[in-house]
Amino acid sequence: xxxxxxxxxxxxxxxxxxxxxxxxxxxxxxxxxxxxxxxxxxxxxxxxxxxxxxxxxxxxxxxxxxxxxxxxxxxxxxxxxxxxxxxxxxxxxxxxxxxxxxxxxxxxxxxxxxxxxxxxxxxxxxxxxxxxxxxxxxxxxxxxxxxxxxxxxxxxxxxxxxxxx
Amino acid sequence: xxxxxxxxxxxxxxxxxxxxxxxxxxxxxxxxxxxxxxxxxxxxxxxxxxxxxxxxxxxxxxxxxxxxxxxxxxxxxxxxxxxxxxxxxxxxxxxxxxxxxxxxxxxxxxxxxxxxxxxxxxxxxxxxxxxxxxxxxxxxxxxxxxxxxxxxxxxxxxxxxxxxxxxxxxxxxxxxxxxxxxxxxxxxxxxxxxxxxxxxxxxxxxxxxxxxxxxxxxxxxxxxxxxxxxxxxxxxxxxxxxxxxxxxxxxxxxxxxx
Numbered sequence: 001x002x003x004x005x006x007x008x009x010x011x012x013x014x015x016x017x018x019x020x021x022x023x024x025x026x027x028x029x030x031x032x033x034x035x036x037x038x039x040x041x042x043x044x045x046x047x048x049x050x051x052x053x054x055x056x057x058x059x060x061x062x063x064x065x066x067x068x069x070x071x072x073x074x075x076x077x078x079x080x081x082x083x084x085x086x087x088x089x090x091x092x093x094x095x096x097x098x099x100x101x102x103x104x105x106x107x108x109x110x111x112x113x114x115x116x117x118x119x120x121x122x123x124x125x126x127x128x129x130x131x132x133x134x135x136x137x138x139x140x141x142x143x144x145x146x147x148x149x150x151x152x153x154x155x156x157x158x159x160x161x162x163x164x165x
Numbered sequence: 166x167x168x169x170x171x172x173x174x175x176x177x178x179x180x181x182x183x184x185x186x187x188x189x190x191x192x193x194x195x196x197x198x199x200x201x202x203x204x205x206x207x208x209x210x211x212x213x214x215x216x217x218x219x220x221x222x223x224x225x226x227x228x229x230x231x232x233x234x235x236x237x238x239x240x241x242x243x244x245x246x247x248x249x250x251x252x253x254x255x256x257x258x259x260x261x262x263x264x265x266x267x268x269x270x271x272x273x274x275x276x277x278x279x280x281x282x283x284x285x286x287x288x289x290x291x292x293x294x295x296x297x298x299x300x301x302x303x304x305x306x307x308x309x310x311x312x313x314x315x316x317x318x319x320x321x322x323x324x325x326x327x328x329x330x331x332x333x334x335x336x337x338x339x340x341x342x343x344x345x346x347x348x349x350x351x352x353x354x355x356x357x358x359x360x361x362x363x364x365x366x367x368x369x370x371x372x373x374x375x376x377x378x379x380x381x382x383x384x385x386x387x388x389x390x391x392x393x394x395x396x397x398x399x400x401x402x403x404x405x406x407x408x409x410x411x412x413x414x415x416x417x418x419x420x421x422x423x
Contacts, residue, residue, distance in 0.1 A: 021327075022320065028354070
Protein backbone atom coordinates (compact mmCIF):
# COMPACT_ATOMS: atom_id res chain seq x y z
CA UNK A 1 0.00 0.00 0.00
CA UNK A 2 1.28 3.47 -0.89
CA UNK A 3 2.53 5.43 2.08
CA UNK A 4 1.58 9.06 2.32
CA UNK A 5 3.36 11.40 4.71
CA UNK A 6 0.37 13.77 4.85
CA UNK A 7 -1.85 10.98 6.04
CA UNK A 8 0.69 9.93 8.67
CA UNK A 9 0.84 13.52 9.84
CA UNK A 10 -2.95 13.77 10.11
CA UNK A 11 -3.08 10.50 12.06
CA UNK A 12 -0.35 11.85 14.35
CA UNK A 13 -2.40 15.01 14.94
CA UNK A 14 -5.47 12.91 15.69
CA UNK A 15 -3.64 10.76 18.24
CA UNK A 16 -2.13 13.85 19.86
CA UNK A 17 -5.55 15.54 20.06
CA UNK A 18 -7.02 12.40 21.61
CA UNK A 19 -4.23 12.11 24.17
CA UNK A 20 -4.51 15.82 24.97
CA UNK A 21 -8.24 15.31 25.58
CA UNK A 22 -7.53 12.38 27.90
CA UNK A 23 -4.92 14.43 29.76
CA UNK A 24 -7.26 17.40 30.13
CA UNK A 25 -10.11 15.23 31.36
CA UNK A 26 -7.81 13.50 33.86
CA UNK A 27 -5.84 16.48 35.14
CA UNK A 28 -8.06 19.49 34.51
CA UNK A 29 -11.50 18.08 35.17
CA UNK A 30 -10.71 14.93 37.16
CA UNK A 31 -8.28 16.78 39.42
CA UNK A 32 -5.78 13.95 39.62
CA UNK A 33 -2.90 15.82 41.23
CA UNK A 34 -4.74 18.44 43.21
CA UNK A 35 -4.58 16.76 46.61
CA UNK A 36 -0.88 16.02 46.52
CA UNK A 37 1.22 15.78 49.66
CA UNK A 38 2.36 19.38 49.14
CA UNK A 39 -0.63 20.88 50.97
CA UNK A 40 -0.86 21.69 54.67
CA UNK A 41 -2.37 18.55 56.21
CA UNK A 42 -4.55 18.99 59.30
CA UNK A 43 -6.70 16.51 61.18
CA UNK A 44 -10.08 17.11 62.82
CA UNK A 45 -12.26 14.64 64.71
CA UNK A 46 -16.02 14.93 64.47
CA UNK A 47 -18.83 13.08 66.27
CA UNK A 48 -20.95 13.22 63.15
CA UNK A 49 -19.90 14.09 59.60
CA UNK A 50 -23.30 13.64 57.94
CA UNK A 51 -22.79 13.21 54.22
CA UNK A 52 -19.30 14.73 54.04
CA UNK A 53 -17.28 13.13 51.24
CA UNK A 54 -13.70 13.04 50.06
CA UNK A 55 -12.70 16.03 47.90
CA UNK A 56 -15.42 18.18 49.45
CA UNK A 57 -14.22 21.79 49.69
CA UNK A 58 -12.76 23.44 52.80
CA UNK A 59 -13.55 27.13 53.01
CA UNK A 60 -12.70 30.15 55.14
CA UNK A 61 -15.35 32.91 54.96
CA UNK A 62 -16.70 31.14 51.88
CA UNK A 63 -13.39 31.14 50.00
CA UNK A 64 -12.12 27.69 49.01
CA UNK A 65 -8.74 27.02 50.62
CA UNK A 66 -8.44 23.25 50.31
CA UNK A 67 -10.32 19.98 50.30
CA UNK A 68 -10.99 16.80 52.27
CA UNK A 69 -8.11 14.38 51.68
CA UNK A 70 -9.34 11.44 53.72
CA UNK A 71 -12.12 10.29 56.02
CA UNK A 72 -11.52 7.40 58.42
CA UNK A 73 -12.85 6.02 61.67
CA UNK A 74 -10.59 6.86 64.64
CA UNK A 75 -9.88 4.52 67.54
CA UNK A 76 -12.40 6.35 69.72
CA UNK A 77 -15.15 5.75 67.12
CA UNK A 78 -15.20 9.35 66.02
CA UNK A 79 -14.74 10.38 62.40
CA UNK A 80 -11.15 11.40 61.65
CA UNK A 81 -11.16 13.85 58.76
CA UNK A 82 -7.89 14.86 57.08
CA UNK A 83 -7.90 18.27 55.43
CA UNK A 84 -5.36 19.34 52.84
CA UNK A 85 -5.05 23.10 52.71
CA UNK A 86 -3.17 25.79 50.87
CA UNK A 87 0.36 25.58 52.42
CA UNK A 88 0.58 29.37 52.63
CA UNK A 89 -2.25 29.49 55.20
CA UNK A 90 -1.30 30.37 58.78
CA UNK A 91 -4.03 29.13 61.11
CA UNK A 92 -4.04 29.77 64.88
CA UNK A 93 -4.43 26.74 67.20
CA UNK A 94 -7.90 27.86 68.34
CA UNK A 95 -9.32 27.59 64.82
CA UNK A 96 -12.79 26.05 64.70
CA UNK A 97 -13.75 23.52 62.03
CA UNK A 98 -17.46 23.04 61.37
CA UNK A 99 -19.32 20.88 58.89
CA UNK A 100 -21.98 22.91 57.13
CA UNK A 101 -24.42 22.36 54.31
CA UNK A 102 -24.70 24.38 51.12
CA UNK A 103 -28.37 25.37 51.11
CA UNK A 104 -30.95 23.23 52.88
CA UNK A 105 -30.25 19.92 51.16
CA UNK A 106 -26.98 20.73 49.40
CA UNK A 107 -23.56 19.13 49.69
CA UNK A 108 -21.60 19.15 52.96
CA UNK A 109 -18.36 21.03 53.22
CA UNK A 110 -16.00 22.13 56.00
CA UNK A 111 -15.85 25.75 57.09
CA UNK A 112 -12.90 27.00 59.17
CA UNK A 113 -13.15 29.99 61.51
CA UNK A 114 -9.63 31.16 62.49
CA UNK A 115 -9.28 32.13 66.16
CA UNK A 116 -7.05 34.74 67.78
CA UNK A 117 -4.28 32.65 69.34
CA UNK A 118 -0.64 33.54 68.63
CA UNK A 119 0.40 29.89 68.24
CA UNK A 120 -0.07 28.45 64.77
CA UNK A 121 -1.20 24.99 63.72
CA UNK A 122 1.73 22.95 62.38
CA UNK A 123 1.30 20.37 59.57
CA UNK A 124 -0.30 17.20 60.95
CA UNK A 125 -1.82 18.96 63.98
CA UNK A 126 -5.34 18.26 65.12
CA UNK A 127 -7.97 20.99 65.14
CA UNK A 128 -9.42 20.84 68.69
CA UNK A 129 -12.52 22.97 68.24
CA UNK A 130 -15.02 21.23 66.01
CA UNK A 131 -18.71 21.52 65.23
CA UNK A 132 -20.31 18.34 63.90
CA UNK A 133 -22.77 18.14 61.06
CA UNK A 134 -26.41 18.89 61.78
CA UNK A 135 -28.58 16.02 60.62
CA UNK A 136 -31.77 17.55 59.32
CA UNK A 137 -33.77 14.33 59.75
CA UNK A 138 -32.88 14.08 63.44
CA UNK A 139 -33.83 17.69 64.04
CA UNK A 140 -37.10 17.13 62.21
CA UNK A 141 -37.66 13.99 64.28
CA UNK A 142 -37.17 15.92 67.50
CA UNK A 143 -39.38 18.71 66.25
CA UNK A 144 -42.19 16.31 65.35
CA UNK A 145 -41.78 14.53 68.71
CA UNK A 146 -42.03 17.87 70.53
CA UNK A 147 -45.09 19.07 68.67
CA UNK A 148 -46.64 15.65 69.25
CA UNK A 149 -46.26 16.18 73.02
CA UNK A 150 -47.69 19.67 72.62
CA UNK A 151 -50.54 18.25 70.55
CA UNK A 152 -51.54 15.80 73.30
CA UNK A 153 -51.67 18.74 75.70
CA UNK A 154 -53.88 20.63 73.31
CA UNK A 155 -56.22 17.71 72.85
CA UNK A 156 -58.00 18.00 76.22
CA UNK A 157 -58.73 21.67 75.62
CA UNK A 158 -60.14 20.77 72.21
CA UNK A 159 -62.33 18.18 73.91
CA UNK A 160 -63.39 20.74 76.50
CA UNK A 161 -64.37 23.09 73.71
CA UNK A 162 -66.33 20.33 72.05
CA UNK A 163 -68.14 19.48 75.28
CA UNK A 164 -68.71 23.15 76.03
CA UNK A 165 -70.44 23.54 72.71
CA UNK B 166 -43.47 -31.01 22.38
CA UNK B 167 -40.11 -32.58 21.68
CA UNK B 168 -39.24 -30.53 18.57
CA UNK B 169 -39.12 -27.07 20.23
CA UNK B 170 -36.91 -28.48 23.01
CA UNK B 171 -34.74 -30.10 20.37
CA UNK B 172 -34.51 -26.79 18.47
CA UNK B 173 -33.65 -24.93 21.64
CA UNK B 174 -30.87 -27.38 22.37
CA UNK B 175 -29.50 -27.14 18.84
CA UNK B 176 -29.61 -23.33 18.96
CA UNK B 177 -27.78 -23.31 22.30
CA UNK B 178 -25.07 -25.60 20.96
CA UNK B 179 -24.68 -23.40 17.86
CA UNK B 180 -24.46 -20.30 20.07
CA UNK B 181 -21.74 -21.81 22.25
CA UNK B 182 -19.85 -23.04 19.19
CA UNK B 183 -20.01 -19.54 17.70
CA UNK B 184 -18.70 -18.07 20.96
CA UNK B 185 -15.86 -20.59 20.89
CA UNK B 186 -14.95 -19.65 17.31
CA UNK B 187 -15.06 -15.95 18.26
CA UNK B 188 -12.72 -16.60 21.20
CA UNK B 189 -10.32 -18.58 18.99
CA UNK B 190 -10.44 -15.77 16.43
CA UNK B 191 -9.59 -13.30 19.22
CA UNK B 192 -6.70 -15.51 20.31
CA UNK B 193 -5.46 -15.61 16.70
CA UNK B 194 -5.50 -11.81 16.58
CA UNK B 195 -3.62 -11.61 19.88
CA UNK B 196 -1.01 -14.07 18.58
CA UNK B 197 -0.71 -12.24 15.24
CA UNK B 198 -0.24 -8.97 17.09
CA UNK B 199 3.01 -10.24 18.64
CA UNK B 200 4.33 -12.01 15.56
CA UNK B 201 6.80 -10.05 13.40
CA UNK B 202 6.75 -8.30 11.01
CA UNK B 203 4.75 -5.58 12.76
CA UNK B 204 2.31 -4.06 10.28
CA UNK B 205 2.79 -0.47 11.46
CA UNK B 206 1.92 1.04 8.07
CA UNK B 207 -1.32 -0.94 7.85
CA UNK B 208 -2.14 0.02 11.44
CA UNK B 209 -1.68 3.73 10.69
CA UNK B 210 -3.87 3.38 7.58
CA UNK B 211 -6.61 1.90 9.75
CA UNK B 212 -6.16 4.62 12.40
CA UNK B 213 -6.82 7.11 9.62
CA UNK B 214 -9.88 5.29 8.30
CA UNK B 215 -11.45 4.46 11.66
CA UNK B 216 -10.27 7.43 13.71
CA UNK B 217 -9.65 10.54 11.66
CA UNK B 218 -12.59 9.98 9.33
CA UNK B 219 -14.92 9.42 12.31
CA UNK B 220 -13.76 12.65 13.94
CA UNK B 221 -16.32 14.99 12.38
CA UNK B 222 -19.36 12.88 13.24
CA UNK B 223 -18.02 12.35 16.79
CA UNK B 224 -17.45 16.07 17.41
CA UNK B 225 -20.79 17.06 15.88
CA UNK B 226 -22.76 14.48 17.85
CA UNK B 227 -20.81 15.35 21.01
CA UNK B 228 -21.81 18.99 20.78
CA UNK B 229 -25.43 18.09 20.00
CA UNK B 230 -25.71 15.62 22.89
CA UNK B 231 -24.01 18.00 25.34
CA UNK B 232 -26.29 20.82 24.26
CA UNK B 233 -29.43 18.76 24.69
CA UNK B 234 -28.34 17.55 28.16
CA UNK B 235 -27.56 21.16 29.00
CA UNK B 236 -31.05 22.22 27.92
CA UNK B 237 -32.90 19.32 29.57
CA UNK B 238 -30.77 19.52 32.70
CA UNK B 239 -31.23 23.26 33.00
CA UNK B 240 -35.02 23.06 32.63
CA UNK B 241 -35.18 20.30 35.26
CA UNK B 242 -32.67 21.74 37.70
CA UNK B 243 -34.19 25.22 37.63
CA UNK B 244 -37.33 23.78 39.27
CA UNK B 245 -35.31 22.78 42.30
CA UNK B 246 -33.24 25.94 42.29
CA UNK B 247 -30.17 23.84 41.51
CA UNK B 248 -29.26 25.23 38.09
CA UNK B 249 -25.75 25.86 39.42
CA UNK B 250 -25.12 22.10 39.36
CA UNK B 251 -25.61 21.99 35.58
CA UNK B 252 -21.88 21.45 35.02
CA UNK B 253 -21.92 18.39 37.28
CA UNK B 254 -24.98 16.94 35.54
CA UNK B 255 -23.59 17.43 32.03
CA UNK B 256 -20.07 16.31 32.95
CA UNK B 257 -20.96 13.22 34.95
CA UNK B 258 -23.58 11.92 32.53
CA UNK B 259 -21.22 12.40 29.59
CA UNK B 260 -18.08 11.03 31.22
CA UNK B 261 -19.63 8.04 32.96
CA UNK B 262 -22.25 6.97 30.47
CA UNK B 263 -23.03 8.82 27.27
CA UNK B 264 -19.50 9.52 26.06
CA UNK B 265 -18.29 5.92 25.83
CA UNK B 266 -21.66 4.37 24.89
CA UNK B 267 -22.72 6.81 22.18
CA UNK B 268 -19.21 6.93 20.75
CA UNK B 269 -19.14 3.14 20.56
CA UNK B 270 -22.56 3.07 18.86
CA UNK B 271 -21.54 5.79 16.39
CA UNK B 272 -18.22 4.11 15.60
CA UNK B 273 -20.04 0.80 15.12
CA UNK B 274 -22.31 2.40 12.55
CA UNK B 275 -19.64 4.53 10.91
CA UNK B 276 -16.53 2.32 10.99
CA UNK B 277 -17.53 -1.13 12.27
CA UNK B 278 -19.95 -1.76 9.41
CA UNK B 279 -17.36 -0.53 6.90
CA UNK B 280 -14.75 -2.87 8.39
CA UNK B 281 -17.09 -5.85 8.07
CA UNK B 282 -18.11 -4.91 4.53
CA UNK B 283 -14.48 -4.47 3.47
CA UNK B 284 -13.29 -7.82 4.87
CA UNK B 285 -16.52 -9.49 3.66
CA UNK B 286 -15.97 -8.22 0.11
CA UNK B 287 -12.40 -9.53 0.27
CA UNK B 288 -13.84 -12.94 1.18
CA UNK B 289 -16.37 -12.83 -1.68
CA UNK B 290 -13.78 -11.76 -4.26
CA UNK B 291 -11.32 -14.36 -2.92
CA UNK B 292 -8.71 -11.76 -2.06
CA UNK B 293 -8.07 -13.48 1.28
CA UNK B 294 -7.44 -16.73 -0.58
CA UNK B 295 -5.05 -14.78 -2.81
CA UNK B 296 -3.15 -13.63 0.27
CA UNK B 297 -3.05 -17.19 1.61
CA UNK B 298 -1.67 -18.37 -1.74
CA UNK B 299 1.18 -15.87 -1.35
CA UNK B 300 1.61 -17.38 2.14
CA UNK B 301 0.54 -14.12 3.79
CA UNK B 302 -1.69 -14.79 6.79
CA UNK B 303 -4.89 -12.72 6.21
CA UNK B 304 -5.48 -12.47 9.98
CA UNK B 305 -2.02 -10.98 10.36
CA UNK B 306 -2.18 -8.67 7.35
CA UNK B 307 -5.85 -7.62 7.11
CA UNK B 308 -7.68 -8.40 10.36
CA UNK B 309 -5.22 -7.57 13.14
CA UNK B 310 -4.46 -3.96 12.12
CA UNK B 311 -8.19 -3.25 11.84
CA UNK B 312 -9.04 -4.77 15.23
CA UNK B 313 -6.12 -3.07 16.99
CA UNK B 314 -6.90 0.30 15.39
CA UNK B 315 -10.49 -0.01 16.62
CA UNK B 316 -9.26 -0.69 20.18
CA UNK B 317 -6.80 2.21 20.05
CA UNK B 318 -9.24 4.66 18.52
CA UNK B 319 -12.21 4.12 20.83
CA UNK B 320 -10.86 5.74 24.05
CA UNK B 321 -9.53 8.71 22.07
CA UNK B 322 -12.81 9.30 20.25
CA UNK B 323 -14.83 8.77 23.42
CA UNK B 324 -12.79 11.38 25.29
CA UNK B 325 -13.11 13.85 22.42
CA UNK B 326 -16.87 13.21 22.33
CA UNK B 327 -17.06 13.91 26.08
CA UNK B 328 -15.07 17.13 25.82
CA UNK B 329 -17.16 18.40 22.92
CA UNK B 330 -20.27 17.46 24.90
CA UNK B 331 -19.09 19.45 27.89
CA UNK B 332 -18.48 22.34 25.50
CA UNK B 333 -22.00 21.95 24.07
CA UNK B 334 -23.47 22.04 27.57
CA UNK B 335 -21.34 25.10 28.30
CA UNK B 336 -22.67 26.93 25.24
CA UNK B 337 -26.28 26.25 26.28
CA UNK B 338 -25.86 26.80 30.01
CA UNK B 339 -23.54 29.79 30.00
CA UNK B 340 -24.07 31.55 26.68
CA UNK B 341 -27.80 31.02 26.25
CA UNK B 342 -29.25 30.37 29.72
CA UNK B 343 -26.97 32.87 31.40
CA UNK B 344 -25.33 30.73 34.09
CA UNK B 345 -21.99 31.89 35.42
CA UNK B 346 -19.06 30.38 33.49
CA UNK B 347 -17.05 29.82 36.66
CA UNK B 348 -19.98 28.12 38.39
CA UNK B 349 -20.41 25.71 35.49
CA UNK B 350 -16.75 24.72 35.42
CA UNK B 351 -16.37 24.57 39.22
CA UNK B 352 -19.42 22.37 39.65
CA UNK B 353 -18.03 20.14 36.88
CA UNK B 354 -14.53 19.96 38.38
CA UNK B 355 -15.82 19.37 41.92
CA UNK B 356 -18.13 16.55 40.86
CA UNK B 357 -15.74 14.65 38.60
CA UNK B 358 -13.22 12.34 40.18
CA UNK B 359 -10.34 10.72 38.29
CA UNK B 360 -10.48 7.20 39.73
CA UNK B 361 -14.24 6.76 39.69
CA UNK B 362 -15.30 8.75 36.66
CA UNK B 363 -12.51 9.41 34.17
CA UNK B 364 -10.73 6.06 34.59
CA UNK B 365 -14.10 4.29 34.40
CA UNK B 366 -14.93 6.16 31.22
CA UNK B 367 -11.64 5.09 29.62
CA UNK B 368 -12.16 1.49 30.78
CA UNK B 369 -15.61 1.42 29.20
CA UNK B 370 -14.31 2.86 25.94
CA UNK B 371 -11.49 0.30 25.86
CA UNK B 372 -13.87 -2.63 26.45
CA UNK B 373 -16.24 -1.32 23.75
CA UNK B 374 -13.27 -0.94 21.39
CA UNK B 375 -12.33 -4.58 21.95
CA UNK B 376 -15.95 -5.67 21.45
CA UNK B 377 -16.54 -3.72 18.25
CA UNK B 378 -13.11 -4.55 16.82
CA UNK B 379 -13.55 -8.27 17.47
CA UNK B 380 -17.17 -8.52 16.29
CA UNK B 381 -16.68 -6.42 13.15
CA UNK B 382 -13.61 -8.31 11.96
CA UNK B 383 -15.03 -11.72 12.93
CA UNK B 384 -18.31 -11.15 11.09
CA UNK B 385 -16.38 -9.93 8.04
CA UNK B 386 -13.98 -12.86 8.13
CA UNK B 387 -16.81 -15.43 8.39
CA UNK B 388 -18.97 -13.83 5.68
CA UNK B 389 -20.82 -16.29 3.45
CA UNK B 390 -19.17 -15.78 0.02
CA UNK B 391 -22.19 -14.22 -1.71
CA UNK B 392 -23.36 -10.64 -2.10
CA UNK B 393 -26.27 -11.40 0.26
CA UNK B 394 -23.65 -12.73 2.69
CA UNK B 395 -21.89 -9.34 2.85
CA UNK B 396 -25.19 -7.59 3.51
CA UNK B 397 -26.10 -10.07 6.25
CA UNK B 398 -22.65 -9.82 7.86
CA UNK B 399 -22.75 -6.01 7.89
CA UNK B 400 -26.23 -5.95 9.42
CA UNK B 401 -25.35 -8.50 12.06
CA UNK B 402 -22.18 -6.57 13.00
CA UNK B 403 -24.21 -3.46 13.73
CA UNK B 404 -26.93 -5.38 15.60
CA UNK B 405 -24.66 -7.66 17.65
CA UNK B 406 -22.15 -4.93 18.47
CA UNK B 407 -24.86 -2.47 19.54
CA UNK B 408 -26.54 -5.03 21.80
CA UNK B 409 -23.19 -6.13 23.26
CA UNK B 410 -22.20 -2.52 23.95
CA UNK B 411 -25.38 -1.81 25.90
CA UNK B 412 -25.32 -5.12 27.81
CA UNK B 413 -21.61 -4.86 28.67
CA UNK B 414 -22.18 -1.25 29.69
CA UNK B 415 -24.65 -2.43 32.32
CA UNK B 416 -22.27 -5.07 33.65
CA UNK B 417 -19.24 -2.74 33.78
CA UNK B 418 -21.35 -0.20 35.65
CA UNK B 419 -22.69 -2.84 38.03
CA UNK B 420 -19.32 -4.49 38.71
CA UNK B 421 -17.07 -1.44 38.98
CA UNK B 422 -19.63 1.21 39.78
CA UNK B 423 -18.53 3.59 37.05
